[in-house]
Amino acid sequence: MRIVEDRYEGELRNFHLALRFVLREARTRTIRFYTGFTDHRIRRLWQRYCGGSRGLARHRGKSPHQPSYFVRSVRVRQEASVLAAAYCAYGLTREEQVPGHPDPVPNVVIGMLISDIYDYYSAMAGKPAVSFEHAVFLSQCLRDGHELAVRRCAKCHGHMVVERFPIRDRWCDYCLAHRGAPPQSPGG
Secondary structure, eight states: HHHHHHHHHHHHHHHHHHHHHHHHHHHHHHHHHHOOHHHHHHHHHHHHHSSSSOOOOOOOOOOOOGGGGGGHEEEHHHHHHHHHHHHTTTTTTTTOTTTTTTOOOHHHHHHHHHHHHHHHHHHHSOOOOSSSHHHHHHHHHHOOSSSEEEOOTTTTEEEEEEEESSSSSSSHHHHTTTTTSSOOOOTT
């Protein structure tokens, strides 16, 4: 009996993940990658649970695919760094990762963690500059390690997302902005 329960438990976990992704307006390709569901099943899930009454957008087209998005503006770079710090804390990526290193964690577990991290991030950010699809793409970029990496600021030691071979300083945007300011005391 336990073998059957394990099968349905895995199927139920995939279903819950697919529903969470649909509610965050993820594209079909992204949901398929993390759950293994077919396109038809994902569309039926969206129609059954999210179509019409909830007013959720059904995004079409390609998923985000430009890593340069995360380093193009200060706000996006800072918010991507917050997400990257959480990804590092939960073991989804490592600082100074070797490119092409295989991922030992199953996609469903990674998808659940990304979803939980994004919930927390969007609650903190209010109006996040990084969409859920971009957050998923950021985690993939950082796990691949080909174009983006997580490094520590040389001054404050905070996490920051940088291009794999950065041209600019090794300081975060906050430290660069406060370069000439005297250090603040802990009380104020």
